[in-house]
Amino acid sequence: MGDGPTITTIAERAGVSIASVSRVLNGLPTRQETVRKVMAAADELGYVRNAVARSLKSRRTHQIAFAMADVGNPAYLAMLREIQPVLKAAGYRLVLHSTDAVVADEIDVLHSLGERYVDGLIMSPLRVTDTHLQMLATARAPVVIIGSVPDGTRVDNVRADSRTGVRLAVDHLYALGRRRIAMVNGPLDTVPGAARGAAYREALTDLGLPYDENLVQIGDFYREEGRRAVAELLARAPEVDALMCANDLIALGALDVLRAKGRRVPEDVAVVGMDDTDLAAASWPSLTRVSLGSAERGKAAAELLLERLQGDDGDPKRVTVAPRLAIRASTAGPDYERTQRKEGGA
């Protein structure tokens, strides 16, 4: 592999100083003849600039880190998919961190900003602890958080609005004539679990429907857990005519159970999911669900960070992304698809 040519090698071969070589390579004003010689030497030697040395001197790495809990999670993937091209277009490389949902790992990532191997960080933490806040306050590079942070935290952040999301879904079910709308939620001690639970209750109240504890079932955000939860719920409250599921996987579990019990979807029970899984479109019946705009959040976060890197040092910004309801067969029935396609809907 050899030991690659450096600016010095080129200088010798071209018979000029390393300063001239550097100037030529950076397009600074130089005599035509010198440019020619340097370029020729560089070409012949197959020179490529050493990014590390350049970073050391210029204090810019042209790298940005994205830290998320789990590469496998479709919501993060949707973010990644949007972040990548934005950064690439701006000339930045993407360094990926998977924290495996371990808080200590997230703290590690924040700490490692001090190593200065990246110019900035986009992070989507599970939950925000005091240590997070402390480290954010003293971070050695700009950070954008995807998720909610306590009011007053001095950090740019991009958040979803699951409250409005739940509201959209419940209103939709109500409009379809459903009145026994149950909620299948994840753990209440998680940020999304708590928010979605509260929003559900609020939405019912605003619609003038009673809040019935029997219609609320807590499980976890996985398909198998969803099955268990929905089975219990149906045993306890067989009269439900709609399920508001706190995420897509729970909703898939719900479909499994309903099918096994011979309940038709949506005729007997309508089902709504939530999140940004592409599983929702693959299932049968395809799943109506509230998208929380992971893709948009990723994009917004990347753009916020780029602004900071271009020198913006104003007050922290907050962006909230609106949720969207995608109506599919699990509430609208199998015919929805034909209409959708006629209308050119996505």
Next chain:
Amino acid sequence: MGDGPTITTIAERAGVSIASVSRVLNGLPTRQETVRKVMAAADELGYVRNAVARSLKSRRTHQIAFAMADVGNPAYLAMLREIQPVLKAAGYRLVLHSTDAVVADEIDVLHSLGERYVDGLIMSPLRVTDTHLQMLATARAPVVIIGSVPDGTRVDNVRADSRTGVRLAVDHLYALGRRRIAMVNGPLDTVPGAARGAAYREALTDLGLPYDENLVQIGDFYREEGRRAVAELLARAPEVDALMCANDLIALGALDVLRAKGRRVPEDVAVVGMDDTDLAAASWPSLTRVSLGSAERGKAAAELLLERLQGDDGDPKRVTVAPRLAIRASTAGPDYERTQRKEGGA
């Protein structure tokens, strides 16, 4: 944000030389008293080692690049998911490149190895051109290719075996008593398309079944295209009793069309997919499919690369990952699930 403490700051505060600081930080033998002073100073200042300067001197970045065509593609995602923890455990960071299926971008990535911002590269190219081969031969860092390369190419590579994969699927369908087994393929000028088409023909021949051109339909590797292709196929050859689909998305499209036409799956038509999408398990009926071991390939690639980085400079290695058939409802019927779960199968 301040301008972070350096080894010099620490040296001053601790009243020692920078060499001593460096030695302490690297755990080289040092007098106890000095260690104490340096550690104290480092703690008080909140010192973190500058990774860039360290890399410049040590010629190691502790970063590895992974280049793939598209972040959204589940097969690459499966690789990524396995690569990440392997690298992390070995103390490497992951730099992600998405080449958008553009050959020039892949070449760019290979070229940029010269910048020395990573210690090695894992790449999963669409197709391997002469330029690829040329650049690989002169690459300035170890590279592992996920995919096939021409015999004799001096590069480590990890490949799938879609030929055997198709064989597994066709044999399975045959064993179920199916004799009119059709193939829905992607474009024949892609590497996978060609290989899978040939393998299908070969498998039929070996089973003593005739190869009937009417039973082969070419589309593209997308769901919508799959729908179109299967609709055409069914119109032309209504008697088919099994569909071998060249990927999962095509298979999902097939399910859509069969359902719309009132053909039962698997009673009337059995369907097999191929690839590593997690959509296959979400669909209804859940999809029997051949996994090409993307996850295993990713893991193997990461491990090969790590070996190289530990100084192995032996001959290029080739790893072939065996495909696996996952039998689900689209061939085994809705009861498969109960048995699966009883058996504790994945």
Next chain:
DNA sequence: GCCCACGCCGTAAACGTTTACAGCAGAGCC
């Protein structure tokens, strides 16, 4: 013909580490 201005270029310092080498103090030996 002299001087000044200007355009290019080379020298050298700096970025923050690691590490070869030399120096120095103390211990042990005679």
Next chain:
DNA sequence: GGCTCTGCTGTAAACGTTTACGGCGTGGGC
């Protein structure tokens, strides 16, 4: 007490760039 040996430590160079600064040569104005 002088010598050597050992164990730490400091000085300085190096990694490959970028860039401030000063010098030199040329051209133009008087």
